[in-house]
Amino acid sequence: YAWDANEEYLFKAMVAFAMRRYSSKSTTQISNVLLCNVTDRVSFWFVVTDSSDNVTTVPGSAVEAAIRMNRNRINSAFLLSDKTLQFLKITSTLSPPVEPSTPVWLIVFGVVLCLIVAGIVFLIVAGIQTRKKKNKESTERENLEEKGEVTVTVENGIPCETLDLKAGHVNGVFAADDERFTSL
Amino acid sequence: LSMPPEIPKEDGRPKWDNKFQYILSCIGFAVGLGNVWRFPYLCQIHGGGAFLIPYFIALLFEGIPLLHLELALGQCLRKGSIGAWNTISPYLGGVGVASWMVSVLVSLYYNTVLTWVMWYFINSFQEPLPWSVCPLNENRTGLNEECYESTAVNYFWYRKTLNITPDVTESGTLQWWLILCLATCWAIVYLCTIRGIETTGKAIYVTAIFPYLVLTIFLIQGLTLPGATEGLAYLFTPNLNTLKNPRVWLDAATQIFFSLSLAFGGLIAFASYNPSKNDCEKDAVIVAIVNSVTSLYASIPVFSVLGFKATTAYWDCLDRNIISIINEFDLPEESIMQQNYTAWVSLLNSSYPEKIAGLKLKSCDLQEFLDQSVSGTGLAFIIFTQAMILMPGSQAWAILFFIMLFSLGLSSMFGNIEGVFTPLLELRVVSKSIPKELLSGIICLICFLIALCFTLGSGSYWIDIFDSYAGSVPLLVIAFFEVIGVAYVYKIKRFSKDVKWMTGRKLNFYWQTTWRLISPLLLFIVFMAFVTLQIQKPPSYAAWNPKYEGFPMKEEKVYPPWVQAICVLLAVLPCVFIPLVALFHLVKRTRRSKDPSFVPPEVFSSQGADS
Numbered sequence: 081y082a083w084d085a086n087e088e089y090l091f092k093a094m095v096a097f098a099m100r101r102y103s104s105k106s107t108t109q110i111s112n113v114l115l116c117n118v119t120d121r122v123s124f125w126f127v128v129t130d131s132s133d134n135v136t137t138v139p140g141s142a143v144e145a146a147i148r149m150n151r152n153r154i155n156s157a158f159l160l161s162d163k164t165l166q167f168l169k170i171t172s173t174l175s176p177p178v179e180p181s182t183p184v185w186l187i188v189f190g191v192v193l194c195l196i197v198a199g200i201v202f203l204i205v206a207g208i209q210t211r212k213k214k215n216k217e218s219t220e221r222e223n224l225e226e227k228g229e230v231t232v233t234v235e236n237g238i239p240c241e242t243l244d245l246k247a248g249h250v251n252g253v254f255a256a257d258d259e260r261f262t263s264l
Numbered sequence: 265l266s267m268p269p270e271i272p273k274e275d276g277r278p279k280w281d282n283k284f285q286y287i288l289s290c291i292g293f294a295v296g297l298g299n300v301w302r303f304p305y306l307c308q309i310h311g312g313g314a315f316l317i318p319y320f321i322a323l324l325f326e327g328i329p330l331l332h333l334e335l336a337l338g339q340c341l342r343k344g345s346i347g348a349w350n351t352i353s354p355y356l357g358g359v360g361v362a363s364w365m366v367s368v369l370v371s372l373y374y375n376t377v378l379t380w381v382m383w384y385f386i387n388s389f390q391e392p393l394p395w396s397v398c399p400l401n402e403n404r405t406g407l408n409e410e411c412y413e414s415t416a417v418n419y420f421w422y423r424k425t426l427n428i429t430p431d432v433t434e435s436g437t438l439q440w441w442l443i444l445c446l447a448t449c450w451a452i453v454y455l456c457t458i459r460g461i462e463t464t465g466k467a468i469y470v471t472a473i474f475p476y477l478v479l480t481i482f483l484i485q486g487l488t489l490p491g492a493t494e495g496l497a498y499l500f501t502p503n504l505n506t507l508k509n510p511r512v513w514l515d516a517a518t519q520i521f522f523s524l525s526l527a528f529g530g531l532i533a534f535a536s537y538n539p540s541k542n543d544c545e546k547d548a549v550i551v552a553i554v555n556s557v558t559s560l561y562a563s564i565p566v567f568s569v570l571g572f573k574a575t576t577a578y579w580d581c582l583d584r585n586i587i588s589i590i591n592e593f594d595l596p597e598e599s600i601m602q603q604n605y606t607a608w609v610s611l612l613n614s615s616y617p618e619k620i621a622g623l624k625l626k627s628c629d630l631q632e633f634l635d636q637s638v639s640g641t642g643l644a645f646i647i648f649t650q651a652m653i654l655m656p657g658s659q660a661w662a663i664l665f666f667i668m669l670f671s672l673g674l675s676s677m678f679g680n681i682e683g684v685f686t687p688l689l690e691l692r693v694v695s696k697s698i699p700k701e702l703l704s705g706i707i708c709l710i711c712f713l714i715a716l717c718f719t720l721g722s723g724s725y726w727i728d729i730f731d732s733y734a735g736s737v738p739l740l741v742i743a744f745f746e747v748i749g750v751a752y753v754y755k756i757k758r759f760s761k762d763v764k765w766m767t768g769r770k771l772n773f774y775w776q777t778t779w780r781l782i783s784p785l786l787l788f789i790v791f792m793a794f795v796t797l798q799i800q801k802p803p804s805y806a807a808w809n810p811k812y813e814g815f816p817m818k819e820e821k822v823y824p825p826w827v828q829a830i831c832v833l834l835a836v837l838p839c840v841f842i843p844l845v846a847l848f849h850l851v852k853r854t855r856r857s858k859d860p861s862f863v864p865p866e867v868f869s870s871q872g873a874d875s
Contacts, residue, residue: 121594188386189444196451203458207701 083122087158088115091126094154095147099128099138102146277342278461279537285465287547289534290335292472292675294524294555297377297644300672303523304499304563304570305639306515311506312499316560318507318516323556326786327520329778330743332548333750334526338535339544340762344686345529348536349749356749358845360687362742363529365838367683369734370528372711373727374680375453376718377641378673379445381666383425384645386445388662395420396653414816417650422808425645429721430809430819432729432827436721443719446712452674454708457681459700460689461537464678471671471678478668479562485655486568495571498634499563510793517790522735524555527742530679533686543767545775566643573651574633581628585609588623641724644669681707725805729823733831738838740794744787745842751779803828 081087092113099108108128118124128138147154147167155165280286307315341348349360387394398411398419406412411419422428429436456467486492506512525531535544579602586600589612600608613620638647644665652661684707689700718727750759756779760771806818823831 119594121590121596123591123594184390185383185386188389189448192386193448193451196448196455199455200451200458203455203463204701207459207699211699 088118090157091115094150094157095126095128095143098146098150098154099143102149103142277537279539280461281465283542285468286534286538287550288472289461289464289468289675289678290531290547290551291554292468293530293534293679294551295472295475295558295672296523296525296676297669297673298519298523299555299559300562300566300669301641301643302639303519303559304566305637305643306519307563308499308567308637310509310512310515311503313502314504314506315512315516318513319520319556322513322517322520322786323552325778325782326517326790327524327526327556328549328552329775329783330521330526330747331524331531331552332545332775333747333779334531335535335544335548335551336759336763336766337746337750338532339538339540339542339766340759342536342540344533344536344690345683346687347690348532352749352754354849355846356745356753356842357849358842359742359745359749360529361841361845362738362838363527363532364684364687365841366734366738366742367528367530367680368711369730369834369838371677371680371684372715373718373730373734374673374677375449375711376446376715376723376727378449378670378677379442379719380425380641380645381669381673382445382449383441384649385663385666385670388659388666391659393649393653393658393662394424395649396658410810413810415650417646417653418816420649421645426724427721428724428808430807430811431821432722432725432805432807433824434722438716439719439721442723443716446715446719450708450712450715453677453681454705456674457678457685457704457708460685460704461534461682464682468675468678471675474671475668476558476561478664479565481664482565482569482661483561485661486565486572489568489572489655491572491575492568493571494575494630495567495569495634496564498571499567511797514790514793514797517786518736518794520556521743521790522739523559524552525676525679527739527746528680528683529687530683533682534679536686541766541768545763545767545769566648569648569651571634573647573654574630574636576654577633578628578630581626581633585623585625585628588625589620592619592623725807728805729827729831730834734834734838737791737794737798737835740787740791741839741842744784744791747779747784747787751784756780803831 089110092110092115095113096108096110099112112129113126114129115124115126128143130136130138144167151162155161158165280289307313337348337352338344341351343351344360345363346357346360349363350357395417398407398416400406401408408419410423414422425442427436427439455463456471457464538544582602582605586602586605589595589600589608593612593616609620609625648665649662652658652665655661681704685704688703688707717723720726750756756771756776760776764770802822804820804822807821809815809819812819
C-alpha cells in the first residue's frame with residue numbers, strides 16, 4: 081500500500097494509543113504527535129508533546145518504553161513486522177520459541193525404539209520356536225526308526241519264538257508209515 | 265510352517281534366497297555415504313567433468329579387477345576372509361586377519377555417523393526445524409552468541425548435536441542424546457543382522473533400493489529450484505588443466521578404491537554364500553558400474569541443491585547491500601532491484617564515493633558462493649540442512665533426506681558386520697552350540713560399548729582420525745597383498761582354472777594383465793603417493809572453538825604426540841598381522857622340520873583339502 085496522509089494519521093493515532101496505555105493518562109491526543117522530515121523512503125522523525133504544556137516534549141525514554149510495550153499492536157495495524165517497521169534505537173524483545181513439554185524428538189525416538197525392540201523380540205522368539213520344532217522333529221524321527229525295527233521283527237508274520245517251537249515237533253503222520261515204503 | 269534358521273546345503277552353509285539378493289547386497293555395500301558426499305566434492309574441486317577421466321581409468325584398471333578378484337575368491341573357496349586366506353596359503357592368513365581387523369575398526373565408527381543421521385532424522389519432525397532458528401540467550405535480549413556469530417545450522421551441528429570440545433585432548437562428557445541414538449542404531453543393525461544373511465537379505469531389499477527412490481525425488485525437486493543450472497554447470501564444466509596435478513589422479517584412485525569397499529572382507533563373505541557355479545565376472549562388472557553410475561546420479565541433485573543454496577546466499581547478500589544503500593540515501597522502496605544493482609552502485613560511487621565506502625558493502629560474487637565446497641559430514645549436516653530450510657515443505661525433505669542417508673549407511677554396515685561375523689563363525693573359536701542370534705548380539709553389544717567413546721565431546725575428532733588412518737592405508741596394503749597373493753602365490757593358472765569352472769569361460773587377457781601386473785603396480789604407486797603426502801605435512805585438524813579470534817572460522821590445530829601415536833597405531837595394527845602370521849607359520853614349520861619323527865604337511869594346501 082502507498083504511504084499517504086491517511087497512513088500518517090493512523091501512525092499518529094497508534095503512537096497516541098501507545099502513550100495512553102503506557103502512562104494510563106487519557107490526555108494524549110493525535111495532535112500531540114508531530115511528524116517531520118518525511119522522506120520517500122518512508123522514514124521520518126516524530127515527537128510527542130505534552131498535552132498540558134504544548135511546548136515541552138515527552139522524554140524519549142518514555143516514548144521508547146511505550147512503543148516497546150505495544151510494538152505488536154503497532155506492527156499489526158500496519159501489517160508489518162519488527163523487521164519491516166523499524167524504530168531506530170528501539171530493539172525488540174524477542175519472544176521465546178514455543179517449547180512443548182516433552183521435546184518432539186523424544187516422542188519420535190520412543191516410537192522408533194519400540195518398533196525395533198518389538199522386531200528383535202519377534203525374531204528371537206521365532207528363532208527359538210523353530211529350533212524347538214526342529215529338535216522335536218529330529219527326536220520324533222529317531223523314535224519312528226526304533227519302532228520300525230521292532231515292527232520289522234514282528235512283521236514277518238510268525239514270531240520267532242513260535243517258529244522255534246514248531247521246528248522241534250515231529251510229524252506223527254509221516255513217521256508212522258515208515259514200513260510201507262519199500263526199502264532199497 | 266516357517267523355514268528353519270539354517271537353510272542347509274550339502275555343507276550346511278547358508279545361502280542367498282536368490283541371485284538378486286546377492287547382487288543387491290554387494291551394491292548396497294559398495295554404495296554408501298561416500299557416493300553422496302565425497303564424489304561430488306571431488307568432482308567439484310578437481311575440474312568438474314575432467315575428473316571423470318582419471319576416475320574411469322582407475323575404475324577400469326583398479327576397481328573392476330580387484331572386485332572380480334574378491335568375488336571369485338570368496339565364491340571359489342566358500343569361506344570368509346580369514347578362512348579363505350588360510351586356504352590360499354597359511355603364510356597369507358594374516359591378510360584375512362588384517363581384513364577382519366579393519367572391518368571391526370570401521371564398524372565401530374561408521375555406526376556413529378549413522379547415529380548423527382538418526383539424531384537429525386528424529387529432529388526433523390518439528391516445526392520449525394530446530395536448525396533454522398537460533399535459540400535466545402539467557403536474559404532473552406538477543407540470540408545466543410555462539411549461534412549469532414556463526415549460523416543456526418552450524419550451531420545446531422556443533423553445539424546441539426556434537427557438543428564439541430575445542431580440542432581433541434579435552435574429552436568432554438558423554439552426550440546422553442547421542443548414547444540413546446547410538447543404542448538405537450546398534451539395535452537396528454542387530455535386528456537386521458541377527459541371523460546373518462538370512463535377515464540382511466530381506467532388509468537389503470529396502471535399504472538398497474530406497475535411496476535410489478529418494479535420489480530421484482531430490483533430482484526432480486532439485487532441478488526445479490532456482491539456481492540449479494548454475495550449480496550443475498559449475499559441477500560439470502570440465503577444466504582439463506587440473507589433470508596435470510598428480511593429486512587429482514591420486515584422489516581418483518583412492519576414491520574408486522574406497523568407494524567399492526574393497527579389502528574389507530565383506531565382499532568375500534558375501535560371495536562365499538553363493539552357489540559355486542555362478543558368473544562372478546559379470547557380477548563384478550555390474551556392481552562396479554552400478555556404483556559409479558550411482559555416484560554420478562547422486563551428484564546431480566547434490567549440485568542442484570548446492571547451486572540453489574549459492575544463488576539464495578547471493579541474493580541475500582545483494583538484498584542486504586540494497587537495504588543499506590536505500591537506508592543511507594533515503595531512496596524510495598524498490599528503486600534498486602537486483603537487476604540494476606550494479607548500475608546504481610557505480611552511479612552512486614561516482615557521485616558519493618565516501619558514503620559508499622562508509623557503508624562497507626560486502627562484495628557479492630556468485631562464483632565465490634559456489635566455490636565454498638564441503639565434503640563429508642559438513643555437506644550433509646550443514647550445507648544440505650541449510651538448503652532444505654529454504655525449500656517449501658522442509659520437514660518432508662529433511663525426513664526423506666535423512667532416511668536416505670541412513671539406508672545408504674545401513675547397507676554398508678551390513679557388509680562390514682558380515683566381514684566380522686562370517687570369519688568368526690568359521691574360525692571355530694565359538695562352539696557350534698551357540699546360536700547365531702547370540703553371537704551377533706554379543707558382537708553388536710561389544711561394538712556399542714566401545715563406540716560409546718565416540719559420543720564424547722571430542723568424538724567427532726576421533727571419528728575423523730579413525731576415518732583417515734584406519735580406513736585408508738591398511739586397505740591399500742591389504743589389497744596389494746591380495747592381488748600378489750592370488751597372482752603369484754596361488755598362481756594365476758590355478759585360479760584361472762577355478763574361475764573357468766565357476767563361470768564357464770576362460771580368463772581373458774584383460775583380467776590376466778590387470779591381476780598380474782597393472783593392479784599391483786597401481787596399488788603400490790597409490791600407496792607410496794598416499795603415504796608421502798600424509799607424511800609431508802604434520803597431521804592437523806580443524807577445531808571448532810568459540811573463543812578463537814577468527815570464529816566462526818575453524819582453528820587449525822596440530823595433533824599432540826600421543827594422538828599421533830594412536831594414528832600410527834591404527835594404520836599399522838591391521839597391516840602388522842600380515843608379517844606376523846607369516847612369521848608364526850615359518851617358525852612352526854622350522855620347528856616341525858627339526859623334529860625327525862614328524863612328517864611336515866604340505867605347506868601350500870591343495871585346493872579343497874581344508875574345506
